[in-house]
Amino acid sequence: MDVVEARAHFHHRGETIRGWALRNGFSPALVYAVLAGRITGVRGQAHHIAVALDLKPASPANSYSAQTSLGKESENAPMS
Numbered sequence: 837m838d839v840v841e842a843r844a845h846f847h848h849r850g851e852t853i854r855g856w857a858l859r860n861g862f863s864p865a866l867v868y869a870v871l872a873g874r875i876t877g878v879r880g881q882a883h884h885i886a887v888a889l890d891l892k893p894a895s896p897a898n899s900y901s902a903q904t905s906l907g908k909e910s911e912n913a914p915m916s
Contacts, residue, residue, distance in 0.1 A: 837890040839871050860888060 837845075846853055857867040862885050869875040870885045877886030886892045 839873060839891065842889045842891060843871060857885075862888075 843853075846856065853867055853871065854864040857864040862881060866875065866881055867885050867889075870877050870882055870889070870891070875882045877883045877892060883892075883895075887894045
């Protein structure tokens with residue numbers, strides 16, 4: 837998936853990017869930055885966001901994924 841598809845997915849589901857970010861424990865500003873391509877998601881929370889948005893694969897050493905990886909429930913989701 838690319839950023840255009842990720843944004844379209846939010847629009848199709850009627851979900852706000854801010855709402856998704858807050859529900860998954862991410863900074864909305866950082867999610868917007870990843871979706872805009874200003875931050876590549878190489879490490880840290882930006883990487884977790886990119887993985888949760890299916891913009892990049894999860895690294896084998898890190899099985900973290902968000903509660904709703906754009907619509908998919910995860911077994912490894914952090915508990916709120």
